[in-house]
């Protein structure tokens with residue numbers, strides 16, 4: 001039960017860990033509003049997110065984003081039961097903008113604050129789309145900074161890492177390969193679009209950590225720096241030979257390598273754990289080929305797969321509000337009003353006190 005006596009708490013979620021300033025309101029599992037202001041265009045010419053530019057953009061956008069989300073939800077500030085904010089992991093200067101704003105709201109409204117884990121929030125967002133999360137579930141978390149397989153017994157309290165990337169995150173690999181191909185930042189959506197015109201089996205790029213010895217030692221781990229280097233070498237060899245680089249074929253073949261490994265290892269983790277529910281989250285879960293291949297393979301193995309719509313895979317406030325509402329509903333402890341931000345918050349720590 002909430003302070004207002006309702007079983008479905010109204011929670012505002014604030015997300016500023018990277019380049020999206022995002023605010024959303026939920027009532028329990030119902031999404032009331034979702035507003036995202038991105039500074040991605042300000043970073044594009046640098047080919048990656050510039051921390052100082054991101055922090056400044058959050059400061060400039062947050063007040064308006066909060067106001068727009070509240071208005072879209074048709075609520076008064078006094079209607080809300082709790083404030084949830086991403087406390088980590090992410091860029092520390094960027095995180096602090098959201099955390100400070102959330103502290104201000106909590107103080108002014110005299111409501112509890114929950115500093116939440118961005119990675120757990122990428123999983124928790126699916127509650128808003130497909131209903132309460134199945135327990136236990138395996139989660140494949142694929143974003144710009146993280147790639148891991150998790151066993152989720154309770155997204156508000158009990159998340160166990162099964163494996164993770166040993167080098168680049170999947171999204172980072174998309175961004176770096178896009179840069180090699182001269183495609184705009186962020187690379188994921190650019191490669192996804194170009195790959196549609198290409199042949200995914202035209203170039204046989206390596207599948208990281210899938211060969212016998214490696215695969216045994218690193219059963220649930222990933223590595224994407226090898227495929228990135230292979231793409232770079234392939235392009236250089238092609239340029240030296242004077243032949244044109246077939247952009248769409250390189251994009252499609254690279255994407256196929258990443259998608260093949262992610263989907264195969266995710267399905268296998270479910271089978272190893274004896275779990276028949278897979279949740280996919282994070283920006284790379286917006287990838288059209290990953291969505292199609294995972295759904296196809298999961299179906300073939302009798303695994304139920306949940307992937308939120310693309311707009312809820314890339315960073316947003318709904319994910320933070322969703323995890324916040326789950327924390328309130330399950331009576332989890334709140335954070336202190338003076339909670340810090342932790343740029344390297346581990347995935348096992350779902351809230352920061």
Ligand code: KG4
Pocket residue numbers: 018142143144145146170171172174175186187188189192282283284285286287288313314315
């Ligand atoms: O979760 P997210 O929005 O931010 C982080 O928490 O990192 O993920 C951003 C990453 C970027 O690397 C971006 O290129 C990738 O997600 N991404 C995609 C697609 N849309 C975004 N990767 C592949 N295909 C997409 N359609």
Ligand code: ZN
Pocket residue numbers: 118122143144282283314315
């Ligand atoms: Zn993210």
